[in-house]
Amino acid sequence: AQRVTQPEKLLSVFKGAPVELKCNYSYSGSPELFWYVQYSRQRLQLLLRHISRESIKGFTADLNKGETSFHLKKPFAQEEDSAMYYCAPANNAGNMLTFGGGTRLMVKP
């Protein structure tokens, strides 16, 4: 069965500190991987996807196929990064995402 684990429910850091939000998945094949973010009182929105190798709002995500991990990182957290973050691998057909339980990031001033 496809499983996605985000081991931290809450991650609290000070402004300017590095951030790493962990995501581990157990999937067969090579799924496409996504991170979604939900800011307070806003809808869930796409943050970044592995295939585009992009950096969005200073965040990057590294795929480690050996460890089946797709951790989200940012070198210097900002207060506006405070939000819920969800890791979401796609199935092999590419037509369905499975979401992790989410990590709440709190960036303190």
Next chain:
Amino acid sequence: DTGVSQDPRHKITKRGQNVTFRCDPISEHNRLYWYRQTLGQGPEFLTYFQNEAQLEKSRLLSDRFSAERPKGSFSTLEIQRTEQGDSAMYLCASSPSGQDYGYTFGSGTRLTVV
């Protein structure tokens, strides 16, 4: 096109009543998804449409749940004989075909069964 729209935003209903939610996806998107999210959890997949065809349903979706997407445009999700355990946020999302695209989500419909 202002994105994915869901209606209503909130619904309070008595146990045993039927409820129906509507989702209007982005017009160019031929895939449409329904997810359910409860407090402290990530969204859980319910069902998926490619155009008007319902291609996949979660085992979470009991016989009381039904979804339609007539003409491949808007979709409705109906819950019959609601139970307190149905209280959740119901999210709709759409995407183009292809595995490289993420979803665009609506704001959701929050259902409270009393």
